[in-house]
Structure formats: C-alpha cells, structure tokens
Amino acid sequence: MLRIEPLSNGRVKLVKDYKDPLTGGRKRLSKTVNKATRQVQKQVELLLDQRFEREVELSTLNNPHKTLGELIDEWLVIRKERLKPSTYRSQITAVRQVRSGIGNNALLIQLNRQFLVRYLDDQLYKYGKLNSNVKKQFMVLNLMLKYAVQVGYLNDNPAPDYGSISWKKEHKTERQTYPKFLDSDELDRLLTYLRSKDPFIADFCELLYLTGMRFGEAASLQPKNFYTVDNHTYAKIIGTLDYSRINRQKATKSDTPKTEASFRSIRLSSRALEICNKYRVDKRNAEYLFLRHGYPLSATLVDYHLSKAEKELKIKKRVSTHTFRHTHISKLAELGVPLYVIQDRVGHADEKITKEIYLHVTNKSREQAEDKIELL
Template sequence: MWSEPFQDKEGNTKYRFYERYVDPMSGKRKRTSVVMNKDTRPSQKEAQRLLNERIEKKVKTSTSHAPGLDDLTFHQMAHEWFERYQLTSGSKRGTMKEKRSKLNGIYRAFDADILFKNLNTRIIQDFIDDLHHREMSRGSITGYLSVIKFIIKFGEKNYHIKSNVAVHDIEVPVKVKTIEEIKSKRNNYLEMDEVKKILEYIDYKIKNNKRPDIKRNLQMMRYIIEFQVLNGMRISELLAIQNHNVNLDNKKLEIDGSIIWEKSDEGFGIKDTTKTEKSYRVIDLTDRSCEILRKAMLDNKKEAMWSDRFQDKQYVFTSVAGTPLFKEKVNVLLKEAAEWCGIDKKITSHTLRHTHISLLAQLGGSLKAIMERVGHTDHKTTLRIYTHVTQQMNKDLMNKLEKVSI
C-alpha cells in the first residue's frame, strides 16, 4: 500500500491510498484506492482495511463469472437464465408462465446440488425418456428440452463453461399412434346434429336446476359453446372478449387477447395478448352470434345491478363473480353432455373450434379464408380437418350419384 497527497476542491490536503491486486478474470495487475483526511498511523490502518474489503469484493465478483467455475449448480444456472429471460425475451405473459412451469418441473427432477459442469447428454436423455414413459405429450416434452437447451446455452455464453451435453444428440421419443388415436384426431369435430343434442342437454339441465347461480353459469356456458361453434376462436380468446371488442352495429368482433389462468388483485383470470400476431384479427358475426353477445352483455348488466358479488370487469362471458368463466368447467360440461347423448368422442372446447373449421369447409370456404378467420399461422391443423371433411363430402357425393338411375 502507498499514498499520494492531493488538493480537494476546497483546497484541503487529503491522501489517496492505493493497493494492487491481480484480477483473476484477466490475470492482469490492477489497483484500487480510498481517500483519507490524514496520513497518520490510524489512518493508514483504516485505509488498509477498506482497501482489503474493496479488493475482496472485486475478486469475488470477478470469480463468480470466471471461466471454469466449479461450484455452480444446475439449479443456480437455471435460476439465472430465467431471471435474464424475463428481462430480455419480450415474451407474452402466457409464454412466461409456461416457461416457469417447465422450470419448476426441472427443479423437481434434478437434485439441487448437481453441478452444472457435471451434466452430460445421458442425464438429460434419461430425463426426457422418463417424461415419455409417464405418457407426457410430445409437445410438452419438447418444451422441457427447449428450456434445458436455453439454460445450457446461457451457461456456455455467460460463464464460458464448456458443457458436456450434446444438445443436438438428445432425442424426443415418438409414441406410435394406434389406429383409434389417428381416427380420433382426424374426427375431432362434431356434426351439427351432435351439437344440437349437446345444447338440448344443457337446456334440460338449466330447466331442472333450482339454484339461480348455477342456472346462470350453465346458461353462460351454453352461450360459450354455441358461440365457439359459430365463430371458431380458441376458448382463451373467447373468454377474453370484453364489451369494447364488440361492434353489434357493424356485426364485427375484435379478437385482441387471451385469458391465462392466474390470480391477480382483480380476481382470477388475466387478459394477455393473443397467441401470435396472426391471432389478432377482426371477424364478421352472424345474426345469431350478435344475439348471443347481446344476451350475455345484458345478463352481466343485470348481475352488476343486483348482485354485490358481481365485479364488472367488462368481460362478456363471465361467472357469477364477473370474472371469465373457467374453461375447465366448460370441458366438464361437454364431457358430461357427450356421455349423456351417446356421442363416442373425446370432446373439449377445442373440439368446438375444429367443428367451426369443418363447418366452413362443408360450406365451401377456401383454406386461406378459414385460416384467417380462426387465426391459424400453421396450415397443417386446418388442412387436416379441411381435407378430411372435403373427402367425406366427395364420398357422400358418390353415394348419391350411385343412386341416380337413367
């Protein structure tokens, strides 16, 4: 340590004490300093203490980002990656929630003390295979692998730790689909007579239920089911519809968001942006669709006026509390209705979206027009339903032609 006198702005003599140290990151010699009012023995002792503290802090900060760090765990690296991801990805709230969910699953699967440097391809492949054996969907497994790849890339870029994981060699197992699964996916839509049976069952439930709150929720779910069949949006998009999105005079509907199921200060269900940029759209409405919207909005006005429980957040398809209806309630009702009606299909709210696509195909809508109406960016799903329906139409046409006699 050494000192040098200098004059401050007021002309007072002060002393700057220096000490050198080696930066472990670069290997270069550097120096740091502190200022004292005097150059006495006590001042020198205090200056040395302060300099040692500064050097220790600088070395610690440097080594925490040093190449080849040995004691950094996979959990710590994952946590740091997600902190950075939240700041820099620009992802929508729903995507952030999905990544957080995958990260929590990774935390549970890997020991907290496993070192990042000790990860290897076999460990990651075993984790992926285990997800497959638990019959997780291929899409979900791919989501887990994507997060792991992000973490490894983050570690290599920010800490210069050469990973032992060959991410490109990790494979997501493919489940062989049965003929029943293939048929189920191809036929994942309802015929109009099946839709009518489901709505008739719900009408029966509404008529025979005596509790006003349950009757109201059932009626709102009936609106949702019919509206989705008529317009084909995702259930999260439908539940995000607010009064300002509806233009009844011009028979237009703006689809500008989707509901994610998180709790906020305003209640359960938060409106996020649409799934993709293509998903934002304005669609035309039929007279019946306008009638459904008008009835739902009128019912909300009545609830807001007479019920203390109802908090008007301007959503159209609401529960008795004024929040968007939980989509799983719709799925449970659809399953119950299908069983009661003898419909041997696995029906969810997404089936209703596919039903709308099949309806448009039967009506002769072009593939491009259908994709724009339902907000599809990838033509594969639309084309699968479109092709199947048109093939069925051709088959029906040939059956009718066979009956023609001259």
C-alpha cells in the same frame, strides 16, 4: 511438439507448449511418465491437447461452476416476466420434473448429449412416462440450455436432437381415432343439453362454435371490442384471459392474444351477434361480457359441464371448449372456404391441427362426391 525432460529419479517429463487464444501468451502443460516410448508420447500428447481445450473452454465461460438448479431459478424469473401466466404455468411442471430428475447440483459443463439422451430415454422406459410428458421436458431443457449459451454459461447447447430420442410407438385408443370436431347431430344434441342445464354456458359455447374463438379470447371480450362497418359487426381480438384455475377472481386480460397471428377481427353472423348483444346490454361500462357471479368465466366450469354432457349424451369424442373451435373449422371446410381464409379467421399462421381437420373434411367430401358419380 512434445519435449522430453529427464528427471533425477529416472522418470521423464513430457512437455508441450500452447498458445493461449485469449491472452496470446504461452501456456505449458506436462505429464510425468516412467518411459517415453513412441506410443506413450502419442497418448500423452492427446491427453495434453484435450486438457488444454478444456481449460480454454472453461476460461471463456462466465461461470464454469454454474449448476442446473441455479440456471433453472434464473431462467424461470425471465420466463415469468416474458410469458403469459397460463403459458408459464404450463411449463412449470416440466421444469420441476427436470430439476428432480437430473438434480439441482448437476454442473452445466458436465451435461452432454449422451447423458441427456439417456435421461430422456429413462423417463420414457424406466419410469414409464408418456411421450407427451417427456416432450415437454425435452422442450424446456432445450430452451434452458439455449439460454445458458446466450449468457455465456455454456459454449454449445448439449441438448440432443429430437430424432435421437427413442420415442415410444403409442397406439391410439378408439376414442383418440375419432375426429377432434363434432358432427351436426352431436353439436345440436350438445347445445340442446347445455341449454336445458345452463343457458349461459350454452350461449358461450355456441359463440365459440360460431366464431372459432379460443376460450380465453371469448371470455375476455369487452363491450369496447365490437365495431360496425357497412352494416357488419366485428369482434376485435386483441388479448386473451389470463386466469388462475385456483382463483378466477385474479383473472386479467393480457395486452396481446396467444400469438401474433391471433390479432384479428372476426365478422359476426346474425346469431353470433344476437348472443353478444344479449350480454352487451347494460354492460357498456362492464369489464367483460361473460361474467358469472361478477367474475370472468372459468374454463374449468365450462369443461365440467361439457364433461357431464359428454357422458350423458354418450358422445364418444373428448369434448372441451376447444372442440367448438375445431368444429367451426370443420364447418367452414365443408362450406368450401379456402384453408388460408380459415387460418386467418381463427388466428392460425400455420397450425397442424387446422390442416388436419381441413384435409379430413375435404377428403370426406371428395369421397362422397365420387360415390355419387355412380348415380349419373
């Protein structure tokens, strides 16, 4: 409750005592005013309450003067230690944009949801950036600020909710409306083209299609990763290739694959085994199966060949190494393989794109079956 203390100059001091939650002691806050009307007293009491709450908040923080730039530098060191190099690199661009857009000197305690919503909206509409770009900024901002709460630089995470951002309504191009996998004719033409240009690249891409492996999983296959049980040969996926697009000579195999669900053994078909055996010959002591000029295969090189093939064959879909993985999923769905079996084979615990492909293929099969009813 406010106390009124008259001053010798005719003004009055409005005083309120608080209990410090950290020390248990008393804390006195005051404000001097000309007149202590009822309305003024209400306004001053509200002001003093807010000031006390702010002081308590600051007193609980490890470093109330921590800047965004300092947080980013600290967070990146930890991320680099915990993430695979490829994942770390994918976040760096978004972090740089956040650093540039908000500023190194911004105090963490001054960041609030309203400011961050306005910042992200500006990125979308003022600077014309795509949803995909701003979503990456949104993600790293949330992760960094969550870390700031964990280490005591903030009491609450000021990152806005996903739904509070005015995301653009982006219309898909004609190319984007096409399925993310190849039909049988496209697959045959593509592999034939690659075989005429570079049989090694063709074999590698065919293996991606036959097994549903990610590029890094197949590129990091080693002779010791194969085993046979009951006359069936399996490829054991226990890691992925961490490589630099600038210098593939520095490529190394990680101790773990992309996700926990990615640990798996893939049964090889006779053709997949034929391809693997072709490159396993005399490589029992080699580090990797698929080497080009003595170094691990580069995704950039394979995508270069695929881009050329896409244009020359006039394939309307965007073709990359990942397209073969999606095509593998689509073919299994056509064969009636249950979704959970497909997810287990390709190492997806709960992947949206796998479900999208599966539903697309099964719905198409259902439509074709219903059309044939007319023939009864």
